[in-house]
Amino acid sequence: MDGRTLLMGDWTPVVRDGIDVLRLAIFAGAAGYAASGQWGSAALLVALGSITLVARLVNLPRLYDLSLTLGMALQGFGETLGLYDEFVRFDDLVHFTLPMLTSPVVYIALARLDVVPDPRDETHLRHYVGIGVVTAALGIAVGALWELFEWRSDAWFGTQLSEDNDDTNGDLFRDTLGSLAGAALLVVWARFGWGSVRRIPGVNTHEEVSA
Template sequence: MDVRRLVLGDWNPVVRDGIDVLRLLMLGGAVAYAVAGRPGAASLLAALGAVTVVARVVNLPRVYDLCLTAGMALQGFGETFGLYDEFVRFDDLVHFTLPMLTAPVVYIALARLDVVPDPRDETHLQHYVGIAVVTAALGISIGALWEIYEWRSDAWLGTALSEGNDDTNGDLVRDTLGSLVGAALLVVWARFGWGSVRRIPGVNTHEDVSA
């Protein structure tokens, strides 16, 4: 296996690349926690791992497949390893990086459903602005919905996810900043016409499914 294939993947049909290894680590972690009698951690990793499996099935571009999988791993292992409690700023990191990594993926998923323009379509300035606005709005909305979940979870399930108005407002600010960065990155992706599906192994100019 040469360096290019090691980095870019397409090792074999089952485990294509390092992204699949990360997926397997999450799913394996879910099994390990279930065996160890930690159903909460097991269910969290299983749910987030399932999201990454869906990303594999729909054949996202490698970069965005990596973004989504890394985001889910950051959230899952951060929670199960207690990193939120161990590191004061870990929550800040997650609230910035998750929208940055996942908002473009949500846009691409909508593009695959023909709800919004595909990033590889011939476009112009107004469409780039539209891609940025929609992507940023998606990320900000996801962040806001998560804050609502934290608020209701504390009331209904007895959790302690929300730490007050200052914490919520700070999280929303970081969600917004991350979403704006993610939107800008997707515009760059669209500008170069790189598309919304994974490329054929070893081929840089064609894609293996239609968007």
Template sequence: MSTTPSAVIRTAGIIADLLRAAVLAAAVFTALSDQVEGAIRLGLVFLVLLAPRLAGLPRPFDLAVCVLLPVATAASLFHWYRQITWLDWVLHCVCTGALAAMVYLLLLRTRLLPALRDQSRGAVVLLTALVGIALGVVWEFYEWFAEIVAGVRIGVGYTDTIADLAMDTLGSLLAGVALVAWLANGREPFPRT
């Protein structure tokens, strides 16, 4: 029995919606357990996960964000980064890439970027990479503020920041290539399904 591409895309949307619901349930459970910081983080992740759904972004990109951001949040909440040192780099790469693609598509959707027909493939990759790099810089500002100003022990430093930004850049470039491949197959950036 073969599966049609539209069935796969519908399934991706269903899984993404289930993951959104799971993050919301986890935020409520964490809040009821008096774990305020975790509840706030999960609540913010839930709000970010709503963006691709509300904007009608392609389901595979929606699903990528809905899988990766909760994993990164869990890694932070359960201190997996301290136990598995390379996990930080991997998650910086894949999460920033997924977010870069999402934000690129949101900017396209809101017409803050030129229409796709007015962009070359190289421009799509470059703009996606620039979005991801900007997101990475904002995250590193947050980490600096949390550690230096708020006194939260994160363990950041020059080497960590540069490595994180390098992985953000790599992930965003790969996300740009994935967007080009998606669009080159004749798919719409904002499908109706």
């Protein structure tokens, strides 16, 4: 295995790269929690791991496949290992990084459904502005929906996810910053024409496939 293959992947059809190893780690964590009877933690990791499997099935570009998988691992293990309680700023980190890593993936998923333009299409300024605005809005919207979930979960299930109004506003602020960063990254990605599918040497190097 040469250096490029080790870094970029395409190891085997089943385990293609380090991203697949991270995916497997999420499911291994779920299996470990299930074996110890911690079914809530196991279910959470299975749910988040399943999202990463969808990303694999739709053949996302490596960077965005990695982004989504990292985001799900951060959220899942952060919750199950109690990192939110152990580290004061862990919640701040998650509220910035998750929108940054996942909002571009949501945009690409919508592009696959022909809801929004594909990042590789029509490379002009208005197109880039549109990509940025929509991607940022998607990330902010997802963050707002999560805050609504926390609010209702506390009322209906007795959880303690939402501390107070300042905590909610701070989370939304960091969600917004992360979404803007993710939008900027996707615009850069589109500007250089790197496409919206995983590149496979000798198959679609020039992205000559439908998004």
